[in-house]
Amino acid sequence: MKQTYIGPEGVLEKRRKYFYPCTSHFYRNPPQLVKGEMQYLYGHDGTCYTDFFAGVSVVAGGHCNPEITRRTAEQLQTLQHTCTIYLTQPNVDLAERLAGVLPGRLARTFFVNSGSEANEGALLLARLHTGRKGFIALEQGLHGRTYLTMSVTGLAMWRADPQLDHPQAQAVEDVSFIPRPFERGMSREAAARRSIDALKEVLAEKGGDIAAMIAEPIQGNGGIIVPPDWYFPEVKALLEQYGVLLIADEIQTGFGRTGRMFAMDRWGVTPDIVTMAKALGSGVPVAAFASTDEIAASFTRPSASTFGGNPVSSAAALAVLDYIETHRLPERAERLGRQVLDGLRELAGRFPRLVSDVRGAGLMVGAELCADDPGRGAQLVDEVLEEMKDRGYLIGKNGVDRNVLAFQPPLVITEEDIAEMLAALGQALHAAGEVKGEIAHGVRP
Known part of the structure; x- marks a missing residue:
């Protein structure tokens, strides 16, 4: 029997009748998505879309x-379901498997849902x-929607509780925010050095x-912010001087997204605790935080x-990890990510008044417009x-101002998909620029 759909308006x-008003959506005319196949999504009317967002870095596979x-399904x-108060094999097999891919001596895992x-x-x-009790966090970071994770979230739009911005609330949770290694109008090196100097001040005062x-090794919602290669190694060395742990929020960056299994691997940094979710289940809710034997023993x-x-x-x-390994998805993300970066930088050269910056690693790339x-x-x-x-x-x-195009596709995307998307994006930027009168005469679409 043919499937019937209520359509986007339905x-x-x-949503208007039964969802909370905080729930938003993309697009003036959004499609109703009803089917997915690898890097493709399909609307209720049969329209095929190539997905370059992967549900915000979720369906990596x-x-x-x-x-x-x-x-x-098997x-x-x-x-x-049984819960961990009963013995089952899949979760211990998964914990063992994660110990084999996590950096350094991280070998203990606590499973959660998000x-x-x-x-x-x-x-x-x-x-x-x-x-x-205290924590240090980067400005414009995003770490969750529970009360404590909102307290260490620096991105204003995701600090849903206005009480968090009251001085008393900040004192209760004892969170020190330092500048992130990025600032418009400042070089990456200078912005990262400013961040390190601020970290030194906080540690000296109350380490x-x-x-x-x-x-986040690479800030996602903050605008795809990639620090210089020396930044996190220096951060880790400073924290160790004061016995402060480093928690790497690899929720968006983990499992091949940035061209490595974990983004911190790019810089040879082993965090004390790693958090993971999103791509680990490739659409099935599964998350975890992992640490060493010594740190886990405190819980x-x-x-x-x-x-x-x-x-x-x-x-x-477990199936996701097998697929990542068998199909060498981190290496694939590194290779195809260069194609995305190069293509976007070429567009930035063609449309300098529109595309201000292109940045990223692997298949986690952002193009900032009109900085x-x-x-x-x-x-x-x-x-x-x-x-x-x-x-x-x-x-x-x-992005902080929501002016960054985010390219975080399933890691199974192809070179042909990327080339066709870049061609379409060039046409879209040309059309937008013509409307705004910002395209010089003779610039090709």
Whole structure:
């Protein structure tokens, strides 16, 4: 029997009636998505879209990847749920497997359901191990929507509780924010040095009271911010002088996205705690925080996650790790990421008044529009997203001012997909520039 759909207007009507008003969506004319196949998504009307956002870095292995889906379905039909108070094999096999891919001596894993939970658990673990309360975080970072993870989130739009901005609330949670290694109008080296100097000041003032510094190796929602290669090695060395732990929030960057299994691997840095989610389940909710034997030994009070590490999510994650290894997805992301970067930089040369900066690593790339006028850039991003959607491409957006085009596709994307997307993006930028009168005469589309 043919499937029938209520269509975009029907979905929007139910969202308006039953969702909280905080729930938003992309596009003036959004499609109803009903099917996914690897790097492609399909609308209710049969329109095919090449996905260049992957649900914000989630489906690294592709939508409904048959190799992953088959094993997930087999587990779903065998044993769906028990909780960790009973013995099952998938979650211990997954923990063992993760110990083999995590950096350094990180070998202990606590399973949860989401990135927010993983970061919350990591922050708790740091307090338990050090006996200290305070945290250091980077400005414009994003670490979750629980109360503590919002407290260490520097990106204003995601600090949902206005009470967090009151001085008393900041004092209660004891979070010190330092500048991130990026600033418009400042070189990467200078911005990173400013961040290091601020870190030194905080450590000198109250290093003995700080449990951990939490940071995304590459800020995602903050605008795809990649630090200089020396930045995190120097951060780790400074923290060690004061006995402060480093928590690497690899929620977006983990499992091949940046051309390495974990982004911190790019700089040879082994964090004390790593948090992971998103790509680990490639669409199935699974998350975790991992640490060393010594640090994990501090977590002795009874704790559990009802759904964390359940048999189905564990089986899915094991299938994901097998697929990543078999198909060499980190290496693929590194190679194809260069194609995206080179293509976007070529477009920046053609449209210098529109594309201000291109940055990223692996298949986590951002193109900032109109950095000198972020409000205009944000409007242009929305126009480009709409135009690209109509041309059959789904692209993300992020940045403090929401003026950064985000390219974070499934890692199974192909060279042909990328080339065709870049061609369409050139046409979309040309059309937008013509409308705004910002394209010089004779510039080719």
